[in-house]
Amino acid sequence: MKILLVYPETPPTYWSFKDALKFISKKAAEPPLGLITVAAMLPKDWEKKLIDMNVSKLKDEDLLWADYVFIGAMNVHLNSFREIVRRCNKLGIKVVAGGPLATTQFDDLLGVDHFILNEAEITLPMFLEDLEKGSPKQVYQSDEFPDISLTPVPLFELLDIKKYASMSVQYSRGCPYDCEFCSITMLNGRKPRTKSAEQFIRELNCLLELGYKGSISVVDDNFIGNKRKLKDEFLPALINWSREHNYIYNFITEVSINLADDDELMSMMIEAGFNSVFVGIETPNSDSLAECGKSQNLRRNLVDSVKKLQRAGFIVSGGFIVGFDNDTEKVFDEQFQFIQQSGITNAMVGLLNAPTGTKLYKRMKSEGRLLDMFSGNNMDASINFIPKMNYKTLIRGYSNLLHSIYSQKEYFRRVYEFLSEYRKPEWQSGKISLREIKAFLRLLWLLGIVERGKKYFWKLLFLTVFKYPEKFTTAMTLAVYGYHFRRVIRTV
Template sequence: MKILLVYPKYPDTFWSFKYALKFISKKASFPPLGLLTVASLLPEEWEKKLIDMNVSALTEKYLEWADYVLISAMVVQKRSAIEVIRRCKKLGIKVVAGGPLFTMGYEEFEGVDHFVLNEAESTLPPFLDDLKNGCGRHIYTSKEWPDIRETPYPQWDLIDMKKYASMCIQYSRGCPFNCEFCDIIVLNGHKPRTKSKDQVLGELEVLYAQGWRGGVFFVDDNFIGNKKRLKTEILPTLIDWMKQKRYPFS
């Protein structure tokens, strides 16, 4: 099976940092952490390629290579996501869609063969089982909040790190607050779920081993959602690790 993971393009706004990034010779601020993690959840024997459209062009050559195109996007990427789906349908390529954009409004999108919504750790395994048995459903959803201590490390070898201003990791999901402008509690729940300190260190070690030296951004919904664990476990562990490695990350 050949899987092409596609991260749609951000529109050119202040927050895309398109012109600022040119001064530091980078193409994008952060890599698509969600898709890199999804890649690790897919069967190891599958062939995988990833195109971040903010970094590289999505050419016909890549689309024609794939058996399935797997798209993940946020709301701001909606227009680009629709165009990717249109191109896939024109070429007769099956489309799987997930992530915040589709979870919050999958009804708006035509041409998607399978919606794998909510958090991939819960909905991707049943989709893969059905796909193997030739009976894939149109929509996969879940009301469960998966234990992210069991989430695999992102598959960093699918990207060129040098094209990004910073790498990123996730320590927690969910937020205990109720801000009226925010959809995080709908997507990831009220109760913060955290990874273990060993898992966080493991992810940093992988980035270090890949040769990354630079910024590492925590993409958490609310990094201080669990203050006690953060103060007693994570921050002291991060401080010690950074000292031992002579401060490779900023």
């Protein structure tokens, strides 16, 4: 068999970091971990090629080479996914699809020969067995959650590693919390399942052998879902590995805000090489937090929790949502004030949506408020249900909020707030690479000369040089992110 694995093109979003990537001459932020993991589960004697449309073009000759085209996609990839399937149908190439998009919306996707739904560790072997017998079915699905300690090492060698800003690995799947709007527990369950420390380190060693150096994104639903196992088994092993390899990798991951309650866990994560976390803040409105079941964010001072993470050594990015039933017109100012006070520079604000199959989706359907298909794009200002707030008021307030927090004045003010709290991890090298020097020269040109409002950039540069010289690289990185965010919100 000849298998072509195709990852669809991601539209411009917060997470694409498309404009930021230009500074470091990279094509995409992260590789398609799901697809290269699936590739490792296919028979070893099959030929495999990968086309990530975010880093290279998909040509007809690539499609015609293949016996099957495997597409792995998230909801945000819907338009690109449909175009790939259309091209395959036109050329007579069979299509196999999986991932969150297929799992939640396969009834709406035409032209696909076989759907491998849920987690591939269970459903892919079913398909392969039937394929060998010559009688594959169209849909394979399961309500079981696999033991991921048996998942093979992803085929990182299929990637053109130099085109990515970071690599991706996974330690766990699932989240103990069950927020109404979130599809994680539906897809991966509430009981976190983990790989072994040895298994995770095997993947790091594989990346090391391929010559990769840089950032690694640990793409867990909630990295701290099983704190005891982290402290007793995983982090001690990763700390030893990171020390032995002179902290060649720094790690980024997603956590819940209650990480701030555990000093030991924060300290161990920093010592292991973690220096950046994404936290779902959602909203400072306690009624809206209660509405969506975000219990871990209630009964705490969220700003204090964020600052505690920053002082521990974490760069904190935050997810924010407007459009809850309990949101009033005051929410836009409340969100603005919170974001500014917290010093969360990368504040990713989206409209509330109801992903297919979530508790929110079911509630909106029962209340007769559900609209069309979920786009998965947090930057297209779409909403798939009828909000309680007047729609025009919601859209106007959302747009004003984005343009306020990402105005140069307010963004750089947030960077100052962050720098005043942030404590750089001791292991972080002060050495500047050739790539960073080139990125800095581009930064000086675009933000210091070409872009309007350049005075804010120069003020940050000089303040950092004289007041926080050890945080200079971090400050300049955040300046690049700000440039990306200003550009990505232009159409909102």
